[in-house]
Amino acid sequence: MAIVDRRKFTTGLLGLGAVSAGLNLPAYAQGKRPKVVVIGGGAGGATAARYLAKDSKGAIDVTLIEPTRKYYTCFFSNLYLGGLRDYDSIGHTYDALAAGHGVNVIHDWAVSVDTAAKTVELGSGAKVAYDRLVISPGIDMKYDSVAGYSVEGQDTMPHAWKSGTQVALLKSQVENMREGGTFVMVPPPNPFRCPPGPYERISMIAHVLSKKNPTAKIIVLDPKEKFSKQALFEEGWQKHYPGMVEWIPASVSGGVKNINMETMEIETDIDTFKADAASVVPAQKAGAICGRAGLTEGDWCPIVPATMQSRADENIHVLGDASVASAMPKSGFSANSQAKVAAMAIRGALTGSKVFEPRFANTCWSLIDADDGVKVGASYKAGEDKIEVADKFISKTGEDEALRKATYEESESWYTAISADMFS
Numbered sequence: 001m002a003i004v005d006r007r008k009f010t011t012g013l014l015g016l017g018a019v020s021a022g023l024n025l026p027a028y029a030q031g032k033r034p035k036v037v038v039i040g041g042g043a044g045g046a047t048a049a050r051y052l053a054k055d056s057k058g059a060i061d062v063t064l065i066e067p068t069r070k071y072y073t074c075f076f077s078n079l080y081l082g083g084l085r086d087y088d089s090i091g092h093t094y095d096a097l098a099a100g101h102g103v104n105v106i107h108d109w110a111v112s113v114d115t116a117a118k119t120v121e122l123g124s125g126a127k128v129a130y131d132r133l134v135i136s137p138g139i140d141m142k143y144d145s146v147a148g149y150s151v152e153g154q155d156t157m158p159h160a161w162k163s164g165t166q167v168a169l170l171k172s173q174v175e176n177m178r179e180g181g182t183f184v185m186v187p188p189p190n191p192f193r194c195p196p197g198p199y200e201r202i203s204m205i206a207h208v209l210s211k212k213n214p215t216a217k218i219i220v221l222d223p224k225e226k227f228s229k230q231a232l233f234e235e236g237w238q239k240h241y242p243g244m245v246e247w248i249p250a251s252v253s254g255g256v257k258n259i260n261m262e263t264m265e266i267e268t269d270i271d272t273f274k275a276d277a278a279s280v281v282p283a284q285k286a287g288a289i290c291g292r293a294g295l296t297e298g299d300w301c302p303i304v305p306a307t308m309q310s311r312a313d314e315n316i317h318v319l320g321d322a323s324v325a326s327a328m329p330k331s332g333f334s335a336n337s338q339a340k341v342a343a344m345a346i347r348g349a350l351t352g353s354k355v356f357e358p359r360f361a362n363t364c365w366s367l368i369d370a371d372d373g374v375k376v377g378a379s380y381k382a383g384e385d386k387i388e389v390a391d392k393f394i395s396k397t398g399e400d401e402a403l404r405k406a407t408y409e410e411s412e413s414w415y416t417a418i419s420a421d422m423f424s
């Protein structure tokens with residue numbers, strides 16, 4: 001089936017009276033082709049749509065709802081920032097999902113979910129029926145978590161924490177900083193998308209500045225006391241960018257008290273820092289559609305570990321950053337892994353196919369300087385209440401250059417593989 005524009009879309013739309021309310025038998029047992037709707041075409045959603053369509057060999061009618069026509073991965077956006085990748089190389093279309101796997105791709109927003117009628121309402125006003133719904137909308141920002149920051153402020157001090165053009169804006173601001181200027185990074189509090197991401201970003205900005213603007217400084221005003229792969233990053237900053245990066249935890253700075261966007265001043269208890277360029281990444285929450293569908297508890301969506309089903313609605317599976325995946329970090333690798341577990345559970349429920357014991361995996365690679373890659377990762381199992389660590393590993397300080405280069409090359413192979421696993 002081809003990609004359809006929302007104005008032309010008809011397949012899968014439904015007169016609401018056609019919903020077979022009251023029939024508890026699975027669709028396949030009623031001789032119908034079951035319908036799965038996926039909201040969000042990112043790491044979790046694109047993978048789920050692809051696996052559901054591919055592995056069911058057309059037995060399931062899969063519809064993917066995603067507003068953008070090209071998805072730019074946040075993963076490897078730091079390498080683009082560091083000048084080690086071009087922007088095009090991190091962009092992916094939905095053409096192969098539609099043409100190769102028969103996924104109905106609708107480019108629109110999902111605006112609400114009627115969990116009783118089992119329909120999703122689109123921005124166009126059309127409704128799409130589902131037997132199972134998969135939601136993987138990623139994160140939204142809590143802009144007011146940093147005093148003085150705002151939606152408008154993201155053009156002055158880009159968070160660049162969602163896929164899209166913000167990272168290009170940040171890149172040009174870094175490259176155009178005055179000689180000897182100061183870059184200020186304000187990382188988010190836990191829990192947030194990609195725990196090592198802010199520190200890889202600092203590394204890649206240091207990589208650029210060390211070449212173009214070697215007397216520049218990077219100040220990191222962290223609301224946290226520690227961070228992912230801290231010893232590895234600090235060792236790398238000392239080795240590659242001595243004296244350039246100053247990381248200040250909240251216990252020392254007192255935390256960010258206010259940001260003045262006009263003067264580019266960031267106020268803390270110890271000092272007011274004047275930035276020539278800055279990136280502020282606020283606290284985060286599940287994408288807004290999750291709250292509107294009644295799936296959130298606090299900021300995130302609790303799930304059943306073995307199937308990624310929402311604790312609030314057994315017909316809905318929540319994937320990726322929006323879910324409470326306990327030990328699993330919010331990462332593209334995690335979202336991809338959870339999507340395969342959910343797709344297997346959904347196929348089992350809707351077509352009677354065999355379901356195996358779920359296994360999850362994640363590795364987060366980070367690049368500290370060209371060819372100096374480090375990683376942290378784990379395999380996971382579904383516990384009764386939580387996803388639990390089965391086995392874990394992390395790079396060590398003091399590793400030799402050949403191993404670090406091999407780790408970086410491994411990350412490049414991973415990027416190629418996961419992109420194909422989502423979009424090919």
Ligand SMILES: Cc1cc2nc3c(=O)[nH]c(=O)nc-3n(C[C@H](O)[C@H](O)[C@H](O)COP(=O)(O)OP(=O)(O)OC[C@H]3O[C@@H](n4cnc5c(N)ncnc54)[C@H](O)[C@@H]3O)c2cc1C
Nearest residue numbers: 040042043044074075110137138194320321330331332333
């Ligand atoms: C700087 C940075 C570096 C990172 N590096 C890595 C890395 O090296 N490795 C790694 O594994 N992860 C990395 N990540 C994390 C990774 O990008 C996310 O964890 C991952 O994208 C989460 O997948 P998701 O499906 O939950 O959300 P997303 O991939 O963000 O996809 C969500 C999609 O849903 C769509 N959407 C939202 N709301 C709606 C709606 N109402 N209707 C329809 N569509 C909607 C959005 O348009 C979007 O396309 C990084 C993140 C950042 C910011």
